[in-house]
Amino acid sequence: MENEKYSKELNVAVRVVHMACSLCQKVQNQFLSTNSDQVKSKDDDSLVTVADWSVQAIVSWMLSEVFGGQNISIVAEEDIQTLTKSESSSLLGMVVNAVNECLAEASRFGLQAPGKALSASQILDAISRCNSHGGPSGRHWVLDPVDGTLGFVRGDQYAVALAMIDDGEVIIGVLGCPNYPLKDDGLNKYSQQNLVMLKIPSGEVGCVMYTMKGTGKVWMQPLLPCDKRLEWPNSAVRIRVSSVDDPALATFCEPVERTNSNHSFAAGVANTVGLRKKPLRVYSMVKYAAIARGEAEIYMRFARSGYKEKIWDHAAGVLLVQEAGGVVTDAGGRPLDFSKGIYLEGLDRGIIACCGIKLHEKIIGAVYASWESSNL
Ligand SMILES: [Mg+2]
Known part of the structure; x- marks a missing residue:
């Protein structure tokens, strides 16, 4: 290095x-x-x-x-x-x-x-x-x-x-x-x-x-x-993110447990964007690893309201995805802030990691459009 x-x-x-x-x-x-x-x-x-x-x-x-x-x-x-x-x-x-x-x-x-x-x-x-x-x-x-x-x-x-x-x-x-x-x-x-x-x-x-x-x-x-x-x-x-940018071909990951993410909201976003495959539900930060290695294109995570994400659950995985060529932000499109102590303070609704900016923009847009009609 x-x-x-x-x-x-x-x-x-x-x-x-x-x-x-x-x-x-x-x-x-x-x-x-x-x-x-x-x-x-x-x-x-x-x-x-x-x-x-x-x-x-x-x-x-x-x-x-x-x-x-x-x-x-x-x-x-x-x-x-x-x-x-x-x-x-x-x-x-x-x-x-x-x-x-x-x-x-x-x-x-x-x-x-x-x-x-x-x-x-x-x-x-x-x-x-x-x-x-x-x-x-x-x-x-x-x-x-x-x-x-x-x-x-x-x-x-x-x-x-x-x-x-x-x-x-x-x-x-x-x-x-x-x-x-x-x-x-x-x-x-x-x-x-x-x-x-x-x-x-x-x-x-x-x-x-x-x-x-x-x-x-x-x-x-x-x-x-x-x-x-x-x-x-x-x-x-050396590993790199996937070059897929067509939603129809993209694989998306999400947490296994419903307490860690709202599966039905993610399914709505997936549908709006045109993702066709079933979600790949994986325990742990292996989801970030899968994006960094190019085996999946999207990771969506929408925690229940009031849940605060901790830095140790994301820091290593986020850097791997970014350095492998991907994009990670909160669901409002802003970078995650690791400088505020043990929590990711100010996180907007959830976390979106993608292999590239095109898919990322589509997901953020779909979150924005779907949010009003949901009660996360
Ligand atoms: Mg632990």
Whole structure:
């Protein structure tokens, strides 16, 4: 990547995400095979698992080791409230094991392992250190340790999302997608039978995508098999958005869950614009990955009124789409603002990501026309 100023940050971020994906795969496999008690509900009824806390711990620990100890600013999804309750002691034990097993393999990813295993309190410190609120100035790392936790517990799509914001602008975006096959047509091929994406077929590997603002280049690497060392950037291939601009040929993605997006409003917009295909419903930021890779052309998301979008659910994915040649704005056509703290403040109705400006303009126009008659 050309921009020397951030090359070390990008390099470390990519390695850390690879490592986090390997942790997630292990936890997901254990989880699906044993059905153990690794999932908890948070106060807002969303789910959190051993993987969410463990990934947050290793990313926080690694970034702090490499970039400046306690002063580093990390904005991330999880806190330690549930994990420190007295009934959670076995859960905390699982997190401690998962974190130390993963960190012990750090050299495989070109990172330095700790001298000895981390204690539970060091791990809790690492998780709770990620309590920054971001903001308009300085550098902030932004992490969603497991984006799409429901997809994760169902053995379906999820992502590890890491971004870095500098003075309010997203500069680095890295997205690990362990169940998104590296091969061409990784999503579309499987979605023909089912609206919801299926888990990765056996024999295929997931991917990590990364980019830096202003380079116009997005790269994709295969996830590492567990007996290999990360060769970087040797195995990376460049990806780009689709060149389709005819709505009749375009594929559009949307969230699986109705609570995250109004499907019927999106269907109305799709109809107005002339989209013919059924929506591809995918968990997590893999939707942005699909646009960046050129496997889908449009991503529409209309959250229920009152819901505030958080920066960690979008920062990495938005930069990937933009640098791969696409366009992302709110539903009013304005750029997303990552400088206002943990929420995308001032977001107009929803988020529209497209492979190009022509489709984007059509969608924005259709939203505008359909809005009056809907009661979102
Ligand atoms: Mg999450």
